[in-house]
Amino acid sequence: MSGHMSPEEFRRFGRQVVDWIADYYAGIESHPVRSQVRPGQVRAQLPAHPPERGEPFEQVLRDLDAVLMPGVTHWQHPNFFAYFPANATGPAILGDLLSSGLGVQGMVWATSPACTELETVVVDWLAELLGLPEHFRTDAAGGGVIQDSASSAALVAALAALHRASGGRVAREGITRRHTLYVSAHTHSSLERAARMVGVGADNVRVVDVDPATLGMDPAHLAALIAEDLAAGAVPTMVCATVGTTSTTAIDPVRAIGEVCRARGVWLHVDAAYAGVAAVCPELRWINDGVAEFADSYCTNPHKWLLTNFDCSVLWMADRAPMIDALSILPEYLRNPATTSGEVIDYRDWQVPLGRRFRSLKLWSVLRWYGAEGLREHIRGTIGLAQEFASWVRDDPRFELLEPHPFALVCFRPRFPELSTEEADERIFAIMESLNESGELYLTHTKVDGRMLLRVAIGSPQTEQRHVRAAWKRIQEAFTA
Structure with missing residues (x-):
């Protein structure tokens, strides 16, 4: 095989790929x-060196089935x-x-106007569907x-935030000064990584206490930490509030x-990465309380729970100026009349990489196919x-349930009263791993107050009640045997 794939070849192999995905x-x-493979098992079945001559695409599909799928x-x-x-x-x-197929590189408006303008429309559509404030719109x-x-x-x-706090x-x-960032113990680790990457440093990430009943951040302790840091000459720069923590979906x-x-002035x-899309349902828009009045930035991920495959995470700004001022650099090779006019959005200034x-x-395809109702x-x-x-879980005395659970994640723990907490945790983890290794279902865990909890997150459009019921039966069998 050699040369480029012709349109007719692409048509033939493309149909095979679509059929493969449908099957x-x-x-x-x-x-x-x-996956049931051992570390290194997939790599061991792949050639150590790239092919000298091109291979038929059918061979790629055969190796996909034989080598990669396991x-x-x-x-x-x-x-x-x-x-x-x-x-x-x-x-x-x-x-x-x-x-x-289009292969667009939409770094600035001029490199593909449709790429930019469709994005402005769909993020505005999504803001409307989630009941987010008008000032989050791209025409505001x-x-x-x-x-x-x-x-x-x-x-x-x-x-x-760092740009605004430092006056640029x-x-x-x-x-040149100590800046501080505030999270709780349940905030996603990406916030500490962000602090490291922007130069704030992990030591300046302050961990705020949580309410033991709700696991939500304690505003009084936050205020005390900020006051303490101000007195020490620091610049409190950003607080992250989470709507639906990764651990338990606490708010x-x-x-x-x-x-x-x-x-x-912080x-x-x-961060509503998981739970924010739930606000598409009007009865769940209570999760937006305070966002319109106080949020400087807000994020949710359609690629988690809103039927859109990875990667697709939407970030909104109440005022985009600090972000653009922090990120915008215009080298000569990117200058063009549209950018110079100031009439267009250049999304390169809204993200870390240049390309997009x-x-x-x-x-857009998801929103149009499903509509708000779907x-x-x-x-x-x-x-x-x-x-x-x-x-x-609540009805089975052999288990205890973590409350509340307002979304589609349930955290619970088998009861082993005869064991210490440490012994019980070891047993829970071992049984969970045996369930996962069986290939019948896949669970993960978390820890709250030093005690291990199992997590069951339901979200796949393929999941029906029969799957959930079968999973519960298998969990009961495994932990009460």
């Missing part, structure tokens, strides 16, 4: 949920209950295919941008935290399954 979804339950953990499996969902759906996959002072992940969103927010000096001179009191931030970033894919195509049906359906699962 994969149709038969996904035949696969073990978590090493795949099936995130779209209906019995995947680990971490958080990472949904992939037909319209999203096709939108991603269109993006790859703020605006939205699709990042690859909430980690990148946190990094951009931290850069903007950090961008010119570097960090920080955004309004009360926002009041503390406003009183001290940037408030709201046409990510909005897949979100999105709400998915969110409500998965929450309903989770609440049903929680009721089964």
